[in-house]
Amino acid sequence: MAGRRKWISLAVLSALIVLLPLVFPSGYYYRVGALVFVNALSVVGLVILIGYAGQISLGHAGFAGIGAYACALAPEHLGLHPLLALVLGAAISAAMAALIGRPILRLKGYYLAVATLGFGILVSMVLTNERALTGGPDGMVVSDPGLRSLLRDMGWRVSGGEFWYGASGFVLLVGAWLALNLYDSPTGRAMRALHGSEVAAATVGIDVPRQKLRAFVISAVYASVAGSLLALQNGYITPDVAGFMHSVEMVTMAVLGGVGSVLGATFGAAILTLLPQVLTVFAEYEQLVLGLVMVLVMIFMPQGLLPSIAQRLKGRNK
Amino acid sequence: MLKTTTAIVTLAALAGLTGAAQAEIRLGASLSATGGAAFLGDPEAKTIEMLVEQMNEAGGIDGEEIALTLYDDGGDPNKARTFATRLVEDDEVVAIIGGSTTGTTMSILSVAESEGIPFISLAGAISIIDPVRDYVFKTPHTDRMACEKIFTDMQAQGITKVGMISGTDGFGASMQAQCKEVAGDYGVEIVADETYGPQDADMTPQLTRIRNTDGVQAVLNPGFGQGPAIVTRNVAQLGFDVPLYQSHGVASNAFIELAGADAAEGVRLPGTALLIADSLSEDDPQYDVVTSYTTAYRDAYGQETSTFGGYAHDAFALMVDAMKRSSDPEDPQAIRDALEETNGLVGTTGTYSFSPEDHLGLDLSAFRMLEVKDGGWQPVE
């Protein structure tokens, strides 16, 4: 049963990634698709943290910022290839998460929220203030990883939009696969157990702090890689990527889509990424509609969009 | 005189309507009408919408109407890039105006460059046009020019030691860096260098530090939004009696209102002719363009114009001018070539002349040193 769920999720996801371009009327849709995938990737990380382990974070954009600026800074200052910079960023994020996670994760609920929020703000503050290094609030250029020209040399001509659509889609698939594997692994079960009740989990011998920390570190890596991908495909990065609003956006995507499932998270990411694009005609009302959607979904579908819809469909079939 | 113009305009409009070819020129814009940079983007968006409407009512360009697609990127560079892609790939515009901030500009810029679409930016940083990029132009003065104008004035006053207090937003931080770079050229030493967050409520600690620094003769405050108004009020509160220089970021009547006329008295800043539209002499080269813009804006929105709206006005004027001169106003390449040949176009910010080496084309004379006197802006003689 559990295994089936995993393969269905992966099949749906890969089908979407491969088939959607068939109906794309213009190159712009590849760009939006790539953004959805990048957002979905960081949200899958939050599914592990919030959905599996039941911990909240309002500071994950901080990790996205680390990943993004690693890709901007390391090639320039350390001469690293941008892809190695992505790995370096992920490693720094993981180390940082492990370092602060231990004390922070002792906190619960809103106290954990404010502590993670503080971390995110510290990262964005450093990125904003260290102008000499990061270009300050104006941001900095990220050098091209040169993968597209590599493909071109191999005789495969793709546009920038198409390339990043494919690349982000692929990374999302890998990320989703790992997250789904984790779900059914002993670690995943332990995480989900402490989501239910930490005391109960501890009494059956689960090392609660250790499992929390694992979830935190893993989700930090997801956010970091997503930040790197964003920096690489945009070719330009500003501290906004590490900002509080980005953290909130990530959590909202996760919760809106359904924080318990990888597919739901992707769905949430897609909705919140597409909404501003759809609403451009009513730009004046964009915030109004966005707020309304958030409130209404949470009232009528407190489990998130996808799980609620799935439940209803099931109910109808019976 | 006015009546005949109106008549001609009406005729032209009718001709445009009845003309068989309903061709249109697609113009794109991505501006920060909301979010942290709304102070820049909101008047810019309003200005462009107003000007496009005016232009179409007047018959468009050679009978072709301008179809404007305007997106609000909320100051987010990521969104700006998406909208730039959308403008080029989906809306198939022939030119883009936009990028209220340096961050959004840099995002739009790479799309415009790789797709070969002429793009006029409304942001300050010098890195936008230096090095010169084929398709990228900009209308605002660089922050460096604002600094130079201020330091020239300080030099004339015999001020050599200055305390700076800057906003940590993109505008303030960029100007802070530029000012520190050029201060030495004018014999000015920055002896104190403080900052404040864009939403801070009280800057007396920073100002107290500046006041306690030896020999400070003037305070310079690069920033926009509420920060400069609060700094101005705090300077008055502390009884800190040195000249206060603000930046072009707050060149508006609203600033005097927010800071309070008493506190703002004597504040100096480098501004454009827009701010003193009512007191410009009729033989001023900018008189016509400035008065027609400020009047139209006031009529349309019931608000005062700002320097930033002026940047958008000039960008639109440059674009229209280039389209009119170009061989084909629907061909991006032709528009770009015509843009680069712009010569002596008078805007609200100054007079523009582009060349292959210079995609800004303004000189220092475009800035006017202004001072608050009796609750209003006056040019410094």
Added chain:
Amino acid sequence: MDALLQFLFSGLTVGAVYALVALGFTLIYNASDVVNFAQGEFVMLGGMITVFAYQAGVPLLLAATLAILITAALGVALNKLAIEPARGAPVVSLIIITIGASILIRGATQLIFDKQLHRFPAFSGDDPIRVMGATILPQSLWVLGGALAVFAVLWVFFSRTLTGKAVLATANNRVAAQLVGINTGWIMTLSFGLSAAIGAFAGVLVTPITLVSYDVGVTLALKGFAAAMLGGMGTPKGALVGGLLLGCLEALTAGYLSSQYKEAVAFIVILGTLFVMPQGLFGAKTTERV
């Protein structure tokens, strides 16, 4: 010496602003365990409505009263339309609801009013009061006084009145509260109305100092939230002390260390405090129910 005093004056001014926002969080939190992230929007509305009523010619006092009443009504509406229908939803859903509500209020404000900055005159003029070489504006005293007054009222409310105790009982155990005859629905309505009113009251007091525009709520909510957590969520004492402490920390850092990193220092102190005292300075110890 006069520099230190000036830093403290600044810290108290800013801290009182934070404290007023933080105090607004306590009521709703106590009644429902929800941290209302739209609290900053209530503050913003208090300022904005007063500004526009005042500009339309309404006397300042009346304009302020109007703003507080309208915002209180909005608070009640928020509870009736968004919080009550979602009863039983997980806490994270409630967070998203209040964030959604704050975005909605911002969007509506920007449409109904505008995106400009506004200000109305200070209540007792702009002539600074001099104390030993340092200065403070009369409006700062108004804000400080306002924070103290709200604190006193809340303290008396929670410890001396039956309704206040009913609020605490509702938070503690809704079913049990209903069993002993507490109308929990009404308690929730009351909490949201009062919280919104406190927020709007804060907005009225601080606008002459901080200025107001449609988007000032986010930062205010953030700082107020941090202050409340520092002091301990749910206790009026924690909100007051947390706010003033946060303000003074920022001012002293800006004055003695670095203005660039003043918020960083503030957050590091908050993090440090929470590591030692996971419930904030005055927060009640809780145990997990299994």
